[in-house]
Amino acid sequence: GQNIDQPTEMTATEGAIVQINCTYQTSGFNGLFWYQQHAGEAPTFLSYNVLDGLEEKGRFSSFLSRSKGYSYLLLKELQMKDSASYLCAVMDSNYQLIWGAGTKLIIKP
C-alpha cells in the first residue's frame, strides 16, 4: 500500500529552527509537495521537490532523498504565524497526490 508518515505534532520556540520529517512509500514517484494549512483554512503551497537535494525559499527550505524515501521541511526564524499544520504529499505513478496526515506545529513565545 501507499503510505506517508510524518509526526503528529511538534512544538518549537519563536525565533528558533524546526525540521519536520516525512517518509514515504508510494507506487512511483513524480515529486513531493509541502503545503501549509492554518486551522479552519485551505492548504496553501509551500514547496516542490522532484530531484534530490535542498530547495530554499526564504525562511523555508525543503530537502528530498529519493533513495531513502525521505523529505524534510526546515523552517527558520520561527514566527507565531507559522503555527499551522504542515502537509507532506507525494505524486504517485498515476499523477495523484498521496497525502500525509499532517504535522501540527505549535510555536511558543
Add this chain to the structure above:
Amino acid sequence: NAGVTQTPKFRILKIGQSMTLQCTQDMNHNYMYWYRQDPGMGLKLIYYSVGAGITDKGEVPNGYNVSRSTTEDFPLRLELAAPSQTSVYFCASSYSREGYEQYFGPGTRLTVT
C-alpha cells in the same frame, strides 16, 4: 481574480438527503480535484477532471458523482447522504498535473446526522 471558490461554506444534511457542492475556478486550469479531509487523516481524492467533459475516480469515489461541463465548474454531488460522509470537502485546481501546485478553495464543512 478570485481563484477557487466553493459554496456553501457549511451544511447540515439529514441521512438520505442529497446535495451538490459547487466549485468554480477562474484561472483557466484544466485540472480540477475534489478531496475530503477527515480529522487525523490525510486528504483523500474523491474525483478529478483533466478537462471539460472528462472525469475520473480517485481513491474514495463511492457515494459521490461529478460532472465537468465547462472549464470553470466542477460540482460534486452527494446522493443519499450517510454519516460517513461527514467531512470537510476541498476543491482544487492546477494548470497541469506534474510539477504544478494545486490551488485550493476555502472548503465546505458538511455534517450528516
